[in-house]
Amino acid sequence: MGDIHEVPRPRIGAGQLAQHIGKPVCFVGRVEKIHPTGKLFVLSDGVGRNTTVELSEPLDEEISGIIEVVGRVTNQATIMCVSYVQFREDKSPFDLELYNEALKIIHEFPEYFPFG
Amino acid sequence: VSYVSFPFVFQAIMQGENVTKPVLQVVNTRAIATGTGPPRYRVLMSDGVNTLSSFMLATQLNPLVEQERLSARCICQVNRFIVNSLKDGRRVVILMDLNVLQTADEVGGLIGNPQPYNEGEWQQRPAAPAANPAPSKPQQQNGSLAAAGPAAPKYHAPSNQFGKASAPSAVKTPGGSQAKVVPIASLNPYQSKWTICARVTQKGQIRTWSNSRGEGKLFSIELVDESGEIRATAFNDQADKFFPLIELNKVYYFTKGNLKTANKQYTAVKNDYEITFTSETSVVPCDDAQHLPSVQFDFVSISDLENTPKDSIVDVIGICKSYEDVTKITVKANNREVSKRNVHLMDTSGKLVTATLWGNEAEQFDGSRQPVIAIKGARVSDFGGRSLSVLSSSTVIINPDSPEAFKLRGWYEFDSEGQLLECTSISDVRGGPAAGANTNWKTLFEAKSENLGQGDKADYFSCVGTIVHMRKENCMYQACPSQDCNKKVIDQQNGLYRCEKCDREFPNFKYRLMLLVTIADCLEYQWVTCFQESAEFILGQSAAFLGELKEKNEQAFEEVFQNANFNTYEFRIRVKLETYNDESRIKATAMDVKPVNYREYSKRLIANIRRNAQLG
Numbered sequence: 001m002g003d004i005h006e007v008p009r010p011r012i013g014a015g016q017l018a019q020h021i022g023k024p025v026c027f028v029g030r031v032e033k034i035h036p037t038g039k040l041f042v043l044s045d046g047v048g049r050n051t052t053v054e055l056s057e058p059l060d061e062e063i064s065g066i067i068e069v070v071g072r073v074t075n076q077a078t079i080m081c082v083s084y085v086q087f088r089e090d091k092s093p094f095d096l097e098l099y100n101e102a103l104k105i106i107h108e109f110p111e112y113f114p115f116g
Numbered sequence: 117v118s119y120v121s122f123p124f125v126f127q128a129i130m131q132g133e134n135v136t137k138p139v140l141q142v143v144n145t146r147a148i149a150t151g152t153g154p155p156r157y158r159v160l161m162s163d164g165v166n167t168l169s170s171f172m173l174a175t176q177l178n179p180l181v182e183q184e185r186l187s188a189r190c191i192c193q194v195n196r197f198i199v200n201s202l203k204d205g206r207r208v209v210i211l212m213d214l215n216v217l218q219t220a221d222e223v224g225g226l227i228g229n230p231q232p233y234n235e236g237e238w239q240q241r242p243a244a245p246a247a248n249p250a251p252s253k254p255q256q257q258n259g260s261l262a263a264a265g266p267a268a269p270k271y272h273a274p275s276n277q278f279g280k281a282s283a284p285s286a287v288k289t290p291g292g293s294q295a296k297v298v299p300i301a302s303l304n305p306y307q308s309k310w311t312i313c314a315r316v317t318q319k320g321q322i323r324t325w326s327n328s329r330g331e332g333k334l335f336s337i338e339l340v341d342e343s344g345e346i347r348a349t350a351f352n353d354q355a356d357k358f359f360p361l362i363e364l365n366k367v368y369y370f371t372k373g374n375l376k377t378a379n380k381q382y383t384a385v386k387n388d389y390e391i392t393f394t395s396e397t398s399v400v401p402c403d404d405a406q407h408l409p410s411v412q413f414d415f416v417s418i419s420d421l422e423n424t425p426k427d428s429i430v431d432v433i434g435i436c437k438s439y440e441d442v443t444k445i446t447v448k449a450n451n452r453e454v455s456k457r458n459v460h461l462m463d464t465s466g467k468l469v470t471a472t473l474w475g476n477e478a479e480q481f482d483g484s485r486q487p488v489i490a491i492k493g494a495r496v497s498d499f500g501g502r503s504l505s506v507l508s509s510s511t512v513i514i515n516p517d518s519p520e521a522f523k524l525r526g527w528y529e530f531d532s533e534g535q536l537l538e539c540t541s542i543s544d545v546r547g548g549p550a551a552g553a554n555t556n557w558k559t560l561f562e563a564k565s566e567n568l569g570q571g572d573k574a575d576y577f578s579c580v581g582t583i584v585h586m587r588k589e590n591c592m593y594q595a596c597p598s599q600d601c602n603k604k605v606i607d608q609q610n611g612l613y614r615c616e617k618c619d620r621e622f623p624n625f626k627y628r629l630m631l632l633v634t635i636a637d638c639l640e641y642q643w644v645t646c647f648q649e650s651a652e653f654i655l656g657q658s659a660a661f662l663g664e665l666k667e668k669n670e671q672a673f674e675e676v677f678q679n680a681n682f683n684t685y686e687f688r689i690r691v692k693l694e695t696y697n698d699e700s701r702i703k704a705t706a707m708d709v710k711p712v713n714y715r716e717y718s719k720r721l722i723a724n725i726r727r728n729a730q731l732g
Binding site: 092 | 714715718719722725726729
């Protein structure tokens with residue numbers, strides 16, 4: 001799985017997990033809950049859908065707000081996280097709904113937004 | 117055909133009982149001159165048994181008399197009336213609305229032999245409604261003098277005609293004494309003791325004046341109850357006392373004030389009179405006022421404003437898509453500083469209009485979270501096409517509690533069109549300097565292909581561009597150190613610098629930037645001249661500091677430019693065809709450079725993509 005950063009990892013929304021099972025993806029969402037074990041957390045996409053993200057090692061820090069996860073989609077349509085980045089929202093808030101709009105477009109026009 | 121007369125109806129009316137639409141015969145009408153206003157008509161009415169002269173026609177019904185529809189002997193049905201008590205205890209019935217059922221010609225003559233009604237005489241009232249014997253002069257008539265409405269001519273229990281406003285009701289004033297509440301429509305200058313219960317539908321700002329006769333302050337409000345509306349003004353001490361107490365849209369009991377003929381020039385309120393508060397006026401909040409009508413707006417869609425003549429007064433409602441900072445300008449006329457702020461409103465028509473707020477309203481305005489703003493009584497100006505100016509008599513409500521506001525908010529938040537709509541501003545026809553985020557966005561390719569700047573006037577547009585090159589050499593010049601003069605000075609080589617424009621020599625100068633920058637976007641590039649403010653923003657250093665660096669530390673100077681390169685900003689650009697030595701060239705100048713607002717930029721891109729996709 002270490003090679004996940006060498007391959008294309010399309011940005012997807014919660015509705016597209018099923019089509020990407022087994023594939024590397026990039027997923028952005030807002031942290032809703034963190035499991036007490038620290039090995040699981042739930043992200044919402046701002047329009048009412050939740051996605052579960054699993055980790056091989058428990059979290060070693062508090063996460064909150066908007067997170068971008070790179071990982072592989074499991075058979076259960078969760079994401080096995082390889083790496084994540086917390087978005088900084090101190091300067092300006094991240095518009096998750098606008099992001100979802102943009103996601104729709106990049107998938108509607110793959111000829112202009114090819115992945116790899 | 118016999119008719120059923122309706123005795124005791126006058127008694128019922130005078131005693132404040134609700135009588136359902138009595139049908140009466142007009143015996144006579146008489147005009148009473150009122151000096152400056154329209155005449156008032158006094159009517160002598162008959163109910164078949166008695167005559168009573170205590171009827172006054174509301175002025176809006178004057179045309180009925182003037183067109184001779186309401187004339188002696190006609191039969192009319194009174195739909196709405198108000199009983200007003202005069203100081204001496206007499207009562208006057210104001211006729212607010214009536215229908216002429218049969219004109220005088222059709223009726224022919226006076227029905228019955230009515231005798232003057234004497235209020236003092238209390239007549240025996242039968243328990244059941246009276247179906248009287250035929251009158252002494254039976255006549256063939258097409259109609260009959262009977263109460264309209266339900267078939268049985270009865271006194272009804274209080275009907276819904278007025279709700280509470282018709283019969284005088286008692287209200288406890290703070291002093292503990294009971295005062296009768298009268299309808300606004302009955303107010304006249306001949307009564308000084310009155311109480312009305314009304315909602316404040318408009319509240320103006322405090323205005324001050326100062327002239328040879330002295331100075332003072334005032335504010336005006338508009339009041340509404342079920343019978344009508346009226347304007348009220350408080351001056352000086354009363355202005356100070358009541359301005360903080362009286363709130364827009366709330367209901368109060370107003371007691372005692374001066375009534376005078378209204379100055380129709382200053383208001384569109386439909387009332388012949390207006391109120392002036394005096395030292396005896398009292399204003400008490402009223403809790404039980406759900407039945408009173410609330411602020412009436414008559415909204416014009418923003419796109420319709422383009423066809424509205426300038427100086428019209430309109431009501432508008434829109435989402436505040438963006439707003440500018442408050443600025444202070446000096447009014448030349450009286451050398452006073454006044455605050456002003458431009459806010460940009462958008463509605464479902466997709467058009468955007470700039471509204472200017474003044475004074476306190478400008479200072480205290482909070483446009484965060486894109487509130488819905490309703491403005492009542494804004495003036496349309498032709499600045500930049502069409503803009504709105506908020507007057508002291510206007511009312512601005514942020515996030516009003518009204519169906520239009522909810523509809524707008526719903527459209528804006530949930531209808532994807534709302535947020536992504538590429539709105540065009542009707543206030544920005546020529547695109548002035550550094551406007552809000554909603555002026556015309558172009559790509560550099562579009563600006564060139566549309567030949568912007570080639571007309572006789574300059575064109576303005578906004579774009580998102582990346583700096584790809586800057587000319588370091590000659591990016592600064594030595595300028596006149598005077599405050600408002602930026603002319604290049606001539607080095608006299610003797611330690612002095614001469615400014616031709618000021619016609620003076622100075623021992624020093626100030627550095628000013630004039631930076632030629634190449635910006636590029638996905639399709640095109642453009643040379644743009646950036647002056648002081650824009651250049652300092654791009655380079656991240658002041659001109660003075662850069663001047664020093666250039667002289668003392670070349671390497672640091674170079675680094676400033678390297679760091680500034682390949683940054684992306686929003687540019688507001690002015691393009692104009694300039695002729696120099698027989699050569700005409702388009703010159704582009706950066707009026708303003710700002711960090712990219714990525715949210716807005718994304719929205720524009722998404723809207724453009726969707727639009728282009730639809731065009732196939």
